[in-house]
Amino acid sequence: MRDLGQLGESTFAMWCAQVGLIANGSAIDKTGWDYYVEFPISSNITTHELHKSAFECKVQVKATDKKDRKLAITVSNLRRMATAQMPAFYVFLEFDGKNEAQNAFVLHIDNELVYKILKRVHQIEQSEKNKDLNKKTITLTYSEQHRVKKLDGENLKQNLLKYIGENYSDYIASKNKYLQECGFEDGYGTVQFSLEGEDGIRKIIDASLGLEKDVEVQNLINIEKRFGIPSKKSNFEIPNAKLSLGMQPPKKGKIRFKEDSLSSGLVFDIDFYNSPFSFNEFRKFAKFRVVGDFFDMTFEPYKKQSNYKFNFGEDRRFELKKLKDAIGLIELMSRDSQNTLMELEIKNFEPLIFDLKTKFIKRELTIFDAL
Template sequence: MQDINLGPLGETEFTKLCLQVDLTIQKSQMDRTGWDFLVEFPWKPDNLSPQDILPAPLECKIQVKSTNEQRKRESITLSNLHRLIKAKIPAFYCFIEFDGKPEPQAIYLVHVGKEIIEKTLKRIRELENKENGYQLNKHTLDITYGDADRLVDITGQSLKHEIEKHIPEGMEKYIENKNQLLKTLGFENGRYEGTFTLASDDPIRDILDLSLGICKELDIDNSIIHDKRFGILSKTPYIERDGGILSLKVKPLEAELKFKEYKFSPGISFPANLYISPFNEFIPEERIKIRVESRFFEFIIESNQNINFSIRSYAEGSSLKELKNFLQVMTILEKSSSPIIVEMKSEIPTSYPILSFSLEDLPQSLFDPSIFNDPAYNWSKVHELAEMAIEICRKMDIPENEVLINIEELIRSFRTSGNIQLLYQALSGNVESVNLLFSVEPPGYQQGAKAAIIFFVTFYIGNYIIGCCLALIGSLSILGEQPSLTGEKFLRGRQFIGTDKTILIKEKESIDLGLNELKEELQNEELAFIHIKS
């Protein structure tokens, strides 16, 4: 066997094995592509499925290596390996041992799978930064094989079975998995690493503010970014430029803010976001800070317990319930002579305990009535309006979480329409304080007589429009030289609720019917009737 060329002999033996089990082989004309044979399996019969939807038959590329030694190791050029790992279809090395005999004594099939792909990619990346590292044909990688790779026997059936074992889910899934490996191996800890110089007089402050979402972007003087794989930076920068803008995608943790007037009071809760900077472990401890924000409140808490507190009075998109809770907190702050307790809870690392602190020495600007554009209002007054709106919604089966409203809209609802006050009094049964004044004396007016005013009220609460047919029964009198009706009883008729602004136009006939129903209900009582539409 000393004078025999093992290469052709091994290829001949491999060809025989393939032909035994009806595997089609195509020989590579020149050994420059990293493989010797393209092996194609026959279609897999399936009598249960139409032929047009059968999965593609298996195929793979195989490099045959023949040896007289038993060292179980072969040095393969990186250029050869590079081609095989990048091949979309499965690839194998077939090692045939002759041990000085004319027939194969053992055959080993090594799958070019995750382990070999990872070793090859890492070695190529390592060589990139070395001289002539791009000449992959001048560098090798050892491929080892052992008992786990050995065919059970030297037959075509064993070879076929061993190939199939590595492609259990078919070609389509195999190719998908291999592509995913090629895209992700070595990038587990990120794909890029860069350095940049901030245009700032305090870079630590600014990068913290960026990572906490306090600011959205920062100006950069210059930046260099490298592709990084297996922790090794690319020789050539991926990006290198002067100037630019740095922004971060900040993802907060879910949290809860709770405001408590006393230590053991139940408190008022708000969903919140907690921002913890990923740069905290790299900066001096005294510079560390965190940020907590809800729709209405923001806290920036520094390691020295310095707390910056701010509110967003006119936050959009809040529900009536959340707005009422905010106004309740502000009312407590406005009236209380003691500090309010704030607790923050979140599923955060154990190094960050549950936060609890007191708010005191708040700036008086928080309680400046000018914030409401009307000196008649303060936090307590606006909170009362929210309570009234909540009561109306509850009585009329409107989910308060679905009513979207801000402070400005809440004040406008009560300021521009007395109807909302009337309906609130009708719903709460508070009729004694109701006096309707007439600018002119209505027909049939007689002081002291019993009368009923039937009318339709309509108004907005946030995104909801509300209409209701009402009847106020009472006594006609003179109040401040004006004819009036002093209320004794309310009757409530049909109501109309929705977020469609055209609902009252569409329901005009129903509204008229509702007013007539109230009149019919009171028909047997000796009352003067006055109709008002508002």
């Protein structure tokens, strides 16, 4: 009786032998691959390439009499191929009822397929009751773009090398890096915790703006997430903890202080910080921070409150024009009940205009010492 599987494997082994590829067959077909293929070391290797290893890859041969150019393969098989540290391929041989291959196709397990396979594995492990990967399948498709133009060893070899590239070490490093990172494009998970009352909300907003070092939280839980799918079990659970929050990079912009709408005002470059927690039901606690060369200001628009401080530091040097503007701003913000118009221009944001009424603060500024 005709053995289609054996025909496929013997054809592949013959083509490998034609061009000096060593096709090591798998003794037990539970490894996900049929052949571990070793390429010969080039005789043109240079002194600087002496340490480089020969190319290697894993190949699964699939023989068929059909021409629908698709095949359902178990997820367990695909997982082994996708996570192999070396290049991995499916070679599809179409026999069309004959004893010699009529068409051949080489399908490379590239990053797109690796992503699809690992995502399916994660979905099964996290959401389905039956986690037996041997009973789950993914249908692979191949087309004219995967065709081996001439049915011989040289064309098979060139098709494999086309995907591996010229530098085997770079291929391995790139694949390993992708295996570690794929599915984590949107982060590595979520952290859930509880806060005590409104004071806790205010403190975490302040921490996100760099105004507090940390915040006390309760019931801290970390849940890993990959491909957007959360793990069923948390990594850890802590009843009470202190949480430190890294500040988001500031947005660059300018702030203008004007005594009235007709004045040119005082303009300063700033870093703008906005809390990611100031939204929806927490909007009333919204706060943003504006930091300049010599000032640090926070604003709570829904409470109509603000806080600002000035600091020239020690041994700071300012251009005369900037020093004059700085003194002008301090004088303006120290008046009693001074209505001030503020304009914020932040990159990629709509301009923000709002009013501020100052409080009198006694300040003594000694800029120049008399001789």
